[in-house]
Amino acid sequence: MAKLFLADKNETITDFNEIKKFLNAHNIVLEQWEANIPLSDDADQVTILKAYEHELKPFMEKNGFQDADVININKDTPNIQAAREKFMKEHQHSEDEVRFFVDGEGIFWFNLGGNDGVVAVTCQRGDFLSVPKMYNHWFDLHPKYHVKAIRIFTNKEGWVPLYTNSGVDAKYNP
Ligand SMILES: [Fe+2]
Numbered sequence: 001m002a003k004l005f006l007a008d009k010n011e012t013i014t015d016f017n018e019i020k021k022f023l024n025a026h027n028i029v030l031e032q033w034e035a036n037i038p039l040s041d042d043a044d045q046v047t048i049l050k051a052y053e054h055e056l057k058p059f060m061e062k063n064g065f066q067d068a069d070v071i072n073i074n075k076d077t078p079n080i081q082a083a084r085e086k087f088m089k090e091h092q093h094s095e096d097e098v099r100f101f102v103d104g105e106g107i108f109w110f111n112l113g114g115n116d117g118v119v120a121v122t123c124q125r126g127d128f129l130s131v132p133k134m135y136n137h138w139f140d141l142h143p144k145y146h147v148k149a150i151r152i153f154t155n156k157e158g159w160v161p162l163y164t165n166s167g168v169d170a171k172y173n174p
Pocket residue numbers: 091092093097137138139161
């Protein structure tokens with residue numbers, strides 16, 4: 001279940017509905033999805049996509065997404081530190097970044113500006129999150145280094161990170 005850390009206020013919110021309301025006010029979508037078949041830890045991509053098809057398909061059709069795949073990152077993934085360093089610099093994408101967390105944990109950081117400043121959403125099993133396009137954010141694998149997630153694309157090229165080089169990330173990253 002997701003957790004929200006308001007970094008500039010040093011405050012953590014764990015109530016799902018409260019987190020959802022906060023993020024929705026910033027145009028970030030947060031939902032909870034459940035598999036409709038039991039999934040083993042070594043389920044393959046086809047089985048995982050099938051287990052969430054009842055949520056995935058209507059979402060993709062409604063929002064014009066074409067492709068979905070499953071990434072599986074863990075401590076044995078080659079060059080994991082190099083990958084982490086790429087994710088954890090503030091960037092944007094030309095399309096929405098949509099992730100569903102099948103297992104493991106990942107942290108989305110958002111630079112919201114204004115009163116809310118920088119916040120971090122820890123996403124765990126069952127959390128679905130959509131980052132709007134051209135939205136300042138970064139992502140961290142720390143401390144678990146285990147993410148199994150469905151990625152949804154309109155176009156894989158859209159997911160290229162456009163770095164802001166703001167340096168804000170460095171003030172918050174562990
Ligand atoms: Fe991103």
